[in-house]
Amino acid sequence: MKLNNRFTLFLFGLLLTIGATAQPLTYYQDAWNEDGDDLREALYDIIRVHTKLPYSSSSTDTWDVLKASDVDPSNSSNVLLVYAGVSVNGPQEYNNGQGWNREHVWPRSLGGFGTSAGVGTDVHNLKPASITLNSTRSNHEYDELGTGGNAVNYNGNATGNRLNASAGIFEPRDDIKGDLARIIMYMDLRYEGQQGEPDLVMREALNSGGNTFAVMSTLIDWHFQDTVDQFELDRNDAIHNMQGNRNPFIDHPELVHYVYGDSVGVAWNPFMDVIIIECGFGEPIKYYPNPADTELHLETPFAGTAHLTSVDGKRFEFEHILGTNRIDVSHLPSGQYTLGFSDGTKEKVLVVH
Numbered sequence: 148m149k150l151n152n153r154f155t156l157f158l159f160g161l162l163l164t165i166g167a168t169a170q171p172l173t174y175y176q177d178a179w180n181e182d183g184d185d186l187r188e189a190l191y192d193i194i195r196v197h198t199k200l201p202y203s204s205s206s207t208d209t210w211d212v213l214k215a216s217d218v219d220p221s222n223s224s225n226v227l228l229v230y231a232g233v234s235v236n237g238p239q240e241y242n243n244g245q246g247w248n249r250e251h252v253w254p255r256s257l258g259g260f261g262t263s264a265g266v267g268t269d270v271h272n273l274k275p276a277s278i279t280l281n282s283t284r285s286n287h288e289y290d291e292l293g294t295g296g297n298a299v300n301y302n303g304n305a306t307g308n309r310l311n312a313s314a315g316i317f318e319p320r321d322d323i324k325g326d327l328a329r330i331i332m333y334m335d336l337r338y339e340g341q342q343g344e345p346d347l348v349m350r351e352a353l354n355s356g357g358n359t360f361a362v363m364s365t366l367i368d369w370h371f372q373d374t375v376d377q378f379e380l381d382r383n384d385a386i387h388n389m390q391g392n393r394n395p396f397i398d399h400p401e402l403v404h405y406v407y408g409d410s411v412g413v414a415w416n417p418f419m420d421v422i423i424i425e426c427g428f429g430e431p432i433k434y435y436p437n438p439a440d441t442e443l444h445l446e447t448p449f450a451g452t453a454h455l456t457s458v459d460g461k462r463f464e465f466e467h468i469l470g471t472n473r474i475d476v477s478h479l480p481s482g483q484y485t486l487g488f489s490d491g492t493k494e495k496v497l498v499v500h
Contacts (some may be wrong), residue, residue, distance in 0.1 A: 230320070249275065290353065
């Protein structure tokens with residue numbers, strides 16, 4: 148629907164997540180109502196429980212998981228390469244340098260780990276990559292380069308990535324920035340220096356040395372700018388199915404506020420928080436829970452219609468009354484949605500910041 152700009156107001160809020168069939172409602176239960184260091188510790192205790200897969204093996208290994216987690220949605224025989232953004236034959240794997248290889252998003256050299264089963268084989272941190280662009284990225288940290296640095300090409304074509312090798316900075320293309328930021332945040336949370344594992348620390352300063360990665364403020368910005376999409380949700384599910392744990396910053400993007408941002412020290416409970424949006428319709432709009440499983444509670448200062456729009460553009464409309472509404476969402480596909488409202492004269496849309 149094309150909106151009349153005179154009556155359109157874009158508000159910064161949270162994505163509404165519908166359904167929890169892939170992510171059990173109780174998976175994060177031990178972290179509910181925790182805050183600060185207690186929240187971080189509770190999340191760590193949840194996600195540290197997983198299978199440590201072999202890097203390469205005749206049994207299930209990281210190649211196998213990546214062929215499932217990063218499968219091309221339009222061609223189940225292919226995987227999508229992280230920096231090149233192209234689809235290539237998955238079963239070919241490395242094939243003596245003719246295929247693809249595995250990129251450690253948090254580089255091994257900046258984490259003090261190798262490829263033995265454990266941190267070096269955590270598939271949340273692995274992405275299929277072209278052999279040449281994996282080498283080009285090397286172990287450079289992520290930050291914005293703008294028009295600086297050099298454009299990175301692949302097979303003679305622009306990729307949208309940029310590199311300043313002397314500064315140790317690699318800027319990935321825009322549509323994967325949030326994906327990579329959430330991987331780095333996962334690694335910072337998952338590896339805390341316990342049980343013989345390295346203590347990985349996301350830092351602000353570049354080239355800090357030790358097991359650190361930068362730039363923290365840039366990664367947080369990317370998380371909000373490039374929001375979770377269906378490919379990333381499906382990837383999280385596939386890794387959970389084969390490795391046994393999840394990335395909480397994909398399931399609950401708002402956790403970035405609680406772990407790194409302006410809500411540190413505030414208790415987190417995604418199923419109890421009432422989200423309040425000052426929307427210009429008089430009294431604020433309120434809704435909860437987020438994520439919603441079967442029912443969305445919605446309080447509005449007017450009667451009208453509302454709509455939920457999925458990340459692939461499918462729109463679901465429903466009527467609501469003045470006051471409290473209980474909206475059945477059990478029939479909607481699992482995923483993330485933007486929430487919009489209309490009072491018959493103007494329309495408001497909640498979008499991610």
